[in-house]
Amino acid sequence: MKLLVGAFLVSSLVSPRVPAQDFSSDSDVRPRAHIVYAAETHTGAAGKPSVIELHFRVLEGYHVNSHTPKSEFQIPTSLKLDPAAGVKAGAMQYPAGTAYSFSFDPNEKLDVYSGPFTVKVPVVAAPGEHHLTGSLHYQACDHAACYPPKTLQLDVFFTAK
Amino acid sequence: MKRTAGFVVVMVAGISLMLWAGWHNLRERRLAVEKAQENHVVLVPDNGTANGSSAGSAGQGDQAGGMTTAQDEPLKGKPAPAFTLVNLEGKKVSLSDYKGRPVIVNFWATWCAPCKLEMPWFEEFREKYASQGFEILGIAEDDAPKDEIAKTAKRVNVSYPILLTDGKVAPAYGGVDQLPMSFYIDRKGVVETETIGLASKDEVEANIKRLVGSGAHGPTTASVALPLGSVR
Numbered sequence: 001m002k003l004l005v006g007a008f009l010v011s012s013l014v015s016p017r018v019p020a021q022d023f024s025s026d027s028d029v030r031p032r033a034h035i036v037y038a039a040e041t042h043t044g045a046a047g048k049p050s051v052i053e054l055h056f057r058v059l060e061g062y063h064v065n066s067h068t069p070k071s072e073f074q075i076p077t078s079l080k081l082d083p084a085a086g087v088k089a090g091a092m093q094y095p096a097g098t099a100y101s102f103s104f105d106p107n108e109k110l111d112v113y114s115g116p117f118t119v120k121v122p123v124v125a126a127p128g129e130h131h132l133t134g135s136l137h138y139q140a141c142d143h144a145a146c147y148p149p150k151t152l153q154l155d156v157f158f159t160a161k
Numbered sequence: 162m163k164r165t166a167g168f169v170v171v172m173v174a175g176i177s178l179m180l181w182a183g184w185h186n187l188r189e190r191r192l193a194v195e196k197a198q199e200n201h202v203v204l205v206p207d208n209g210t211a212n213g214s215s216a217g218s219a220g221q222g223d224q225a226g227g228m229t230t231a232q233d234e235p236l237k238g239k240p241a242p243a244f245t246l247v248n249l250e251g252k253k254v255s256l257s258d259y260k261g262r263p264v265i266v267n268f269w270a271t272w273c274a275p276c277k278l279e280m281p282w283f284e285e286f287r288e289k290y291a292s293q294g295f296e297i298l299g300i301a302e303d304d305a306p307k308d309e310i311a312k313t314a315k316r317v318n319v320s321y322p323i324l325l326t327d328g329k330v331a332p333a334y335g336g337v338d339q340l341p342m343s344f345y346i347d348r349k350g351v352v353e354t355e356t357i358g359l360a361s362k363d364e365v366e367a368n369i370k371r372l373v374g375s376g377a378h379g380p381t382t383a384s385v386a387l388p389l390g391s392v393r
Contacts, residue, residue, distance in 0.1 A: 073271045105278050139272055145339040145358035146273040
């Protein structure tokens, strides 16, 4: 009996294991989205000013308006964080955009984000782990078409030590 | 002797159990991989380029071009969905008001730069082909206030009817998830061509020529034309 039990234990050790179903890489990829955001954990000093850097990436082939587009009709990229207990967030710091013109209209200069871009959020947080939620509102185009404005939901994890 | 035989039996049973457990786990892993593959999301551009078609043509460079494929034209050959919308002056305008005339239904938005580039072309071609009954209906698929839509239309110098969306017309046309999107509707009320994204000016005119040419010697008045479209 001991041998049987032993054999069973050994078999369970040497046999290939079923991996935990981890689709985290896929869950970051949102179908029909033009920007991806990977939830990261951030740390900072408790009770002191810290800066959370949120990293986004505009998918290849697309661009989104910067936070300060040149035309009044363009929809700016805008980050919003929901109020959270123990965390005081300051004004968002957006990167400068880059100049972009559609090939069919080289005279009109737009101010856009393409590829990776980072939005910085100054915070002062009480000690502990904080889960912030928010959203990034943006409007994307490719070289010939534009897409309706979208909102990307965000989860931000911040630990103040 | 008996003890040795018993030991052998136990060993055989143990090895069999190990093999079975290994096989079972392998099978489970394969099933998990298959399930993971089912959940795998392949992100493709919304613009239809993944379908392998680009309709760019002379005068606009390689980058420009309406990106229409057969897959992108679900309404092609079908009656154009009917609609009644309000224009910028507050009056009701129905697609059926244009029975017997070749019409482009063009979805656009104030934030859509390619849309605003082709709208003056439409205005130009509207005048050029007016004698053949050609008309454009621009539907602002936009959350912007009416005065902002009017301001944009004025800025791009269009005088054709600009209609305000009711939130139902875009789904009726297959869901307008990118702009500009245009439906070329012939005199019989059938969608002849759909275009997604900006096409070259030459291509736009070619589509219009084909549209006004189809059934050009046929009915051009409401009294003898077939009814336009139907509500989905």
